[in-house]
Every structure is written in C-alpha cells, then in structure tokens.
Amino acid sequence: MANNKFIVGLWDHEEVYLHAIEHIRHKGITIYDSLTPFPVHGLDEALGLRDTRLHTAGFMFGATGTTLALTFMSWVMTTNYPIDFGGKPYWPLPSFIPITFEMTVLFAAWGMTLTYLVRNKLWPGRVPRIFDTRTTDDRFALIFEADKLSDSELNEIKSLCTAEGAVEVKDKTFAEGE
Amino acid sequence: MHAYESEFREPLINGLDKTYTKITDDLVAPTERNSTMWWIMVLLTGAGSLFFVFCLAWTVWFGIGTWGLNKTIGWAWDITNFVWWIGIGHAGTLISAILLLFRQRYRTGINRAAEAMTIFAVICAGMFPIFHMGRVWDAPFIFPIPNTRGPLWVNFNSPLLWDVFAISTYFSVSLLFWYSGLMPDFATIRDRSKGKLRKKLYNIASFGWQGSAKQWQRFESLSLILAGLSTPLVLSVHTIVSFDFATSVIPGWHTTIFPPYFVAGAIFSGFAMVETLMLIVRKLFNLEDYITVNHIESMNKIIVLTGSIVGIAYLTELFIAWYSGALYEQFAFYNRILGKYLWAYFIMMFCNVVSPQFYWFKSMRRNLWVTFILSIFVNIGMWFERFVIIVTSLADDYLVSSWAYFSPTWVDLGIYLGSISVFLFLFLLFSRFFPVIAIAEVKAIFRTSSEAAKAERAKAEGATHGGFVLRGAMDKYSK
Structure with a gap:
C-alpha cells in the first residue's frame, strides 16, 4: 500500500464538522476520507461526492428478475410441459403476476445488496484500517494523506483543523500491509 | 442543517444527560453483561425448542395422523399457526419500510427488534406448511427445479405456489434489510470491545465496516430502495396468503375482501407482538429512554386503527353474506357465529374488535400495563381469527354426514407451543449478542428529537x- 501516513482530525459536533469541511475544501486541501458514526445529512454535498448509482443497479436487477420470471413461466406453461388445468388457458398471464412481482423484488434486493457490498468493499473477515475507534461512537473524523506532503503543509492542515473546531488532531501511521 | x-x-x-457516547454505552450495554435471568430464560426456551423438534420428529416418524385432523378437516392448527406467525412477521417490515417512507422518526427505537422478530416469526411460520407435507424430504420440490419426471414443473396457476415465492422472497429480503442495518452497529461494538476474540468476531459480523462518507451514502440509498421494495412486498405477502383461501370455492373463504382484511389483521397482530416484546425488553435492558411511552402510544394508535379495520371487515363479511343471497355463504356465516364454534367466534370478536377500543383514550394508550395486557389479548384474538375462518368453514361442509369437530392432539399443541419457544429462544439470542436498537439511526435523530x-x-x-x-x-x- 502506498499510503501509510495520515493526519486525523476529530470533531464532536456534526454542524461544526460540516462547516469545517466546506472551509477546508475551499482552501484547496484534498480530503482523503471522512468517517462518521451515522449518516450525516449534507455530508455528500459538503464533500462534493457524486450521487451513488446504486439505485440504477437496483432497477437493472429488478428488470432482470421480471424478465426471467415471465419468460421462464411462459416457456414452462406453453412449450416445455403444457398441461390443461381444467380448461384454463395455457398462457394465463394474470396468474403469473404474483410470482413475477416477487422475483422482481428478490432480484432487485439481492442484486443491490451484493453490489453495495462489492462497491463498499465489505465482506466477512475484512480487516479495515481503524483511524480512531471513536469514529463509530461520537467522533466525526476527517482523514488527510500525509505521505507526499512537506512538514509545513502538514502543520498548515493541522492548525486549520484546530481553527475549524476539531477537538483532536493526530498523526496516524499504519505498518506496511496493515 | x-x-x-x-x-x-x-x-x-x-x-x-444523553450524548452520543451515552447512547452508545446504553445501547451496547445489553451485549456486554452477563445475566442469570437471561440464562434461565434461554434454558427454558431451549428446552421448549427441543420439544418442538421432538414433536416434529414424531410427526415425520408416525405421519400426519398424529395430528387432530380428520377426513373433513384437513387443514386446521398447522395453517392457523402458519398464518398467525406470518401475520406477526409483518410488523417488522412495516415498521422499517413503511414508516421509513413516511418519515416517522419513532421507528428508529423499535425497528431493529421488530425486524428480528419478523425473521424469527417467518422461520416459525415456514415450519408448518413444510411439515404438513408429511414427507419433508420432498420439500425442495415446491420450487420449480429440474427433475426426472418430464421435467414436470409446479403449477404456476396455484396460489399455494405463489405463497412459496412470496414467503421465501419476504424472508430473504427482510434478512438483507435487517443485516445491512446491523453492520454499522456491529462496527460500533467492535471498536469499543476489549477482548481480542470479541473484537475479531464483531469485525467479521460488521463485514469490516468503517463508516466512510461513500459507505454511508450507499447505505442510505440501499436502505431507501429496500424500503421501497419491501413496502409492496409486505402487502403482497399477506395478500397472497389470503389468496390461498380466497381463490378456493369454500363458503366463508371465497370473498374478495380477504386481501385488505388479512393485511390489516397482520399489521394489527404484528404490532401487538412488537409491543409485548418491547415492553419486556425496555424493562429488562433499561432502555426506557429509547423506547419511550411516546413510542408505545404511537404503536397503540396503529393498533386501534387496524383493529377497527379488522372489525369493519368482520361486519362487512356478514353483510355481504346476507346480501349475496347465496345459501351456502349465509349458512357458513350463521354457523360461524352461532354454530359449535360460537365460543371461538366470540373470543375473536372480543379480543380483536372490542379490546382495542380502549385506545381511543390517551390515558389507556399511555398505560404500560394496559398495553401489555391488551397486546396479549390481540395476539390471542388474531390466532382465533385464523382458527375461526379456517376451521368453521371446513368443519360443516356440504354433506351433513361428514360434519366434524376438530380437537388438537398433544402433538398439535406441542408443535404450536414449541414454535413459540423457538421464537423466544431466537429472540433471546438476538437480544444478548446483537444491538436491539439501531444505534446509528438513534444517533441520527439525536439533534432533532x-x-x-x-x-x-x-x-x-x-x-x-x-x-x-x-x-x-x-x-x-x-x-
């Protein structure tokens, strides 16, 4: 891994934190990541994140489910093994609606969740880099990469964080492969 | 902001005195301490679960003849229990999905436990139709899997098959919804745990969650879309369960009112079960600050609404039976009220229609003892509703010579009570090792509410x- 040295700024109030992000980005400083204990409203805009395309993926998976279910049932009932159920039509479309709906939901939900796990790099047994254990408790963290920065630039970031209301600013270095 | x-x-x-840290401390606390009471309850319900397994083994070994079914009544306790459990399983998704879409903030205190309850209730529900098959080892053939008999496929016209798809989809989507919400909270437990093994296990459970901005953004998108999908799903599940009856030609079942009537009943019984459990949980784990009387009151409002919808449905059924002029339909309802199952009908009427009316009064809605007792009444009433619908219509059929009465055997009773044990056993395990309240979601409403x-x-x-x-x-x- 290339990046092993980081600066971690910790805030304790989300509104101060959001203002800080705006000011820091305004100064042209790149924020490596932000860690929060819960989804903070307005964080995406403050960080300038692009909207997620997960819902588009969900629609695609759902449409796949719809198509598969309808095609499969039609093939079974008309081609592969047509059976006369008490004189009912061989291709009873209304009877297919419930299963088609269920399969749409099933495919959309599973497809989206798996995409979500892959895109977020989440899997059982993954060992994440913990910048500060309190980021899942009550601290809102900003992470800056420190590998390529000079000492004066590092100090500028640190003093800016403090000026913007960070309650703690610290260095964090990970061992190779951690 | x-x-x-x-x-x-x-x-x-x-x-x-609440702060973010205090919230974490309070909500993680149940997973961090040992309690003798918990062990006693786990052992008791564990023993009950073993008895459940024993009764099922007995059923499989000696056959369905060990149940109280007879040549007239071929569906009784098993299907009643199935519909009862599925109904209970409706509140979880309703609370997480529909209340999320309606932006009801009070859901955050109760959604996690309600979702867990959904999953455990659906597990219990699934047992009944599976074991009613008799030869359980053939159960996979309820799915359209390739086979050597043609291949001979399942009948896609059958509501029973729709049910297979509905229930299995419902179970797996609820599981996804529940678990995707649990990951951040497992990470919270991981980051504060002292022991190495505990840290490792909770890290595995959290899938290595960090809480970065992009993760949260996708998290919110996922939960919103899953909520959007689950809302029609939850309505479809009980609609399809009601199709099992409504598409048949049995008097008393063959009615178009069934889907909305069943869905309202499911929400009604689901909320009652959530209340029963949450009132115990909040006391046992000192969570009174998070599951407040305000939460209980909001749930009671839903109970009085859905209870009244169910009541109107009962009366509508009677009116339509009379108005239709159909002789057999009229007999079915006359017999339901004044026949040999009169006692069951009036237990149902009292528990489901009369008892929730107390909730028109604010003092009753906010009284925890009243809520606890009425929630149990509702659970009993909703069990009897399914029993009344199913058994009264079957017991007295078209041939007077085949009229019969259903009495459960010890195996019937054992499986039913055993399934309650399994449900409580799973819920106890959940409450000991999982955060029973969604920590991150509670924190998200901290500044406003x-x-x-x-x-x-x-x-x-x-x-x-x-x-x-x-x-x-x-x-x-x-x-």
Whole structure:
C-alpha cells in the first residue's frame, strides 16, 4: 500500500464538522476520507461526492428478475410441459403476476445488496484500517494523506483543523500491509 | 442543517444527560453483561425448542395422523399457526419500510427488534406448511427445479405456489434489510470491545465496516430502495396468503375482501407482538429512554386503527353474506357465529374488535400495563381469527354426514407451543449478542428529537415559546 501516513482530525459536533469541511475544501486541501458514526445529512454535498448509482443497479436487477420470471413461466406453461388445468388457458398471464412481482423484488434486493457490498468493499473477515475507534461512537473524523506532503503543509492542515473546531488532531501511521 | 421539529413534539430520546457516547454505552450495554435471568430464560426456551423438534420428529416418524385432523378437516392448527406467525412477521417490515417512507422518526427505537422478530416469526411460520407435507424430504420440490419426471414443473396457476415465492422472497429480503442495518452497529461494538476474540468476531459480523462518507451514502440509498421494495412486498405477502383461501370455492373463504382484511389483521397482530416484546425488553435492558411511552402510544394508535379495520371487515363479511343471497355463504356465516364454534367466534370478536377500543383514550394508550395486557389479548384474538375462518368453514361442509369437530392432539399443541419457544429462544439470542436498537439511526435523530437537544435549543432561544414538554424539560434542566 502506498499510503501509510495520515493526519486525523476529530470533531464532536456534526454542524461544526460540516462547516469545517466546506472551509477546508475551499482552501484547496484534498480530503482523503471522512468517517462518521451515522449518516450525516449534507455530508455528500459538503464533500462534493457524486450521487451513488446504486439505485440504477437496483432497477437493472429488478428488470432482470421480471424478465426471467415471465419468460421462464411462459416457456414452462406453453412449450416445455403444457398441461390443461381444467380448461384454463395455457398462457394465463394474470396468474403469473404474483410470482413475477416477487422475483422482481428478490432480484432487485439481492442484486443491490451484493453490489453495495462489492462497491463498499465489505465482506466477512475484512480487516479495515481503524483511524480512531471513536469514529463509530461520537467522533466525526476527517482523514488527510500525509505521505507526499512537506512538514509545513502538514502543520498548515493541522492548525486549520484546530481553527475549524476539531477537538483532536493526530498523526496516524499504519505498518506496511496493515 | 437538521430538519426542523416542533418544540411541542414529544422527544423520542429521553434524558437530559444523553450524548452520543451515552447512547452508545446504553445501547451496547445489553451485549456486554452477563445475566442469570437471561440464562434461565434461554434454558427454558431451549428446552421448549427441543420439544418442538421432538414433536416434529414424531410427526415425520408416525405421519400426519398424529395430528387432530380428520377426513373433513384437513387443514386446521398447522395453517392457523402458519398464518398467525406470518401475520406477526409483518410488523417488522412495516415498521422499517413503511414508516421509513413516511418519515416517522419513532421507528428508529423499535425497528431493529421488530425486524428480528419478523425473521424469527417467518422461520416459525415456514415450519408448518413444510411439515404438513408429511414427507419433508420432498420439500425442495415446491420450487420449480429440474427433475426426472418430464421435467414436470409446479403449477404456476396455484396460489399455494405463489405463497412459496412470496414467503421465501419476504424472508430473504427482510434478512438483507435487517443485516445491512446491523453492520454499522456491529462496527460500533467492535471498536469499543476489549477482548481480542470479541473484537475479531464483531469485525467479521460488521463485514469490516468503517463508516466512510461513500459507505454511508450507499447505505442510505440501499436502505431507501429496500424500503421501497419491501413496502409492496409486505402487502403482497399477506395478500397472497389470503389468496390461498380466497381463490378456493369454500363458503366463508371465497370473498374478495380477504386481501385488505388479512393485511390489516397482520399489521394489527404484528404490532401487538412488537409491543409485548418491547415492553419486556425496555424493562429488562433499561432502555426506557429509547423506547419511550411516546413510542408505545404511537404503536397503540396503529393498533386501534387496524383493529377497527379488522372489525369493519368482520361486519362487512356478514353483510355481504346476507346480501349475496347465496345459501351456502349465509349458512357458513350463521354457523360461524352461532354454530359449535360460537365460543371461538366470540373470543375473536372480543379480543380483536372490542379490546382495542380502549385506545381511543390517551390515558389507556399511555398505560404500560394496559398495553401489555391488551397486546396479549390481540395476539390471542388474531390466532382465533385464523382458527375461526379456517376451521368453521371446513368443519360443516356440504354433506351433513361428514360434519366434524376438530380437537388438537398433544402433538398439535406441542408443535404450536414449541414454535413459540423457538421464537423466544431466537429472540433471546438476538437480544444478548446483537444491538436491539439501531444505534446509528438513534444517533441520527439525536439533534432533532432528543430531550437533551430540545432543552439545549430552548436554552439558546431563551425558552420564550416552549411547549408543555419543553417546559418540563427546562425545569429539569435548571435544577
């Protein structure tokens, strides 16, 4: 891994934190990541994140489910093994609606969740880099990469964080492969 | 920054000493301590679960003849229990999905436990139709899997097959919804745990969650879309369960009112079960500040609404039976009320229609003992509703010579009571190792809806416009 040295700024109030992000980005400083204990409203805009395309993926998976279910049932009932159920039509479309709906939901939900796990790099047994254990408790963290920065630039970031209301600013270095 | 909330609105997180850390401490605490009471309950329900397994083994070994079914009544306790459990399983998704879409903040206190309850209830529900098959080892053939008999496929016209798809989809989507919400909270437990093994296990459970901005963004998108998908799903599941009856030609079942009537009943019984469990949980784990009387009152409002919908459905059925002029339909309902199952009908009427009417009074809605007792009444009433619908229509069929009466055997009773044990056993395991309240979601409403934040705001604004709640909060604050 290339990046092993980081600066971690910790805030304790989300509104101060959001203002800080705006000011820091305004100064042209790149924020490596932000860690929060819960989804903070307005964080995406403050960080300038692009909207997620997960819902588009969900629609695609759902449409796949719809198509598969309808095609499969039609093939079974008309081609592969047509059976006369008490004189009912061989291709009873209304009877297919419930299963088609269920399969749409099933495919959309599973497809989206798996995409979500892959895109977020989440899997059982993954060992994440913990910048500060309190980021899942009550601290809102900003992470800056420190590998390529000079000492004066590092100090500028640190003093800016403090000026913007960070309650703690610290260095964090990970061992190779951690 | 935060959505505005009227100061008159009652807080959803009580206690002026609350901070984010305090919330973490309070909500993780149940997973961090040992309790003798918990062990006693686990052993008891564990024994009950073993008896459940024993009764099922007995059924498989000796056959369905060990149940109280007879040549007239081929569906009784098993299907009643199945529909009862599925109904209970409806509240979880309703609370998480529909209340999320309606932006009801009070859901955050109860959604996690309600979702867990859904999953365990659906597990219990699934057991009944599977074991009613008799030869359980053939159960996979309910799915359209390739086979050597043609291949001979399942009948896609059959509501029983739709049910297979509906229930299995419902189970797996609820599981996804529940678990995707649990990951951040497992990470919270991981980051504060001391032991190495505990840290490792909770890390595995959290899938290595960090809480970065992009993760949260996708998280919110996922939960919103899953909620959007689950809302029609939850309605479809009980609709399809009702199709099992409504598409048949048995008097008393063959009615178009069944889908909405069953869905309302499911929500009704689901909320009652959530209340029964949450009232115990909040007491046992000291979570009174997070599952407040306000939460209980909101649920009671839904109970009185759905209970009344169910009541109107009962009366509509009677009216339509009379108005239709159909002889057999009229007999089915006459017989349902005044026949040999009269006692069951009146238990149902009393528990489901009369008892929730107490909730028109605010003092009743906010009384925890009344709520606890009525929630059990509703659970009993909803069990009898399914029993009445199923058994009364079957017992007295078209041939007088085959009229029969259903009495359960010890195996019937054992499987039913055993399934309640399994449900409680799973719920106990959940409450010991999982965060029973969604920690991250409670924190997300902290700044808008907590007593502490409201008092702070009032203090900042000089409390010139404080509502009644706030004035109380201010008094405490100044002390």
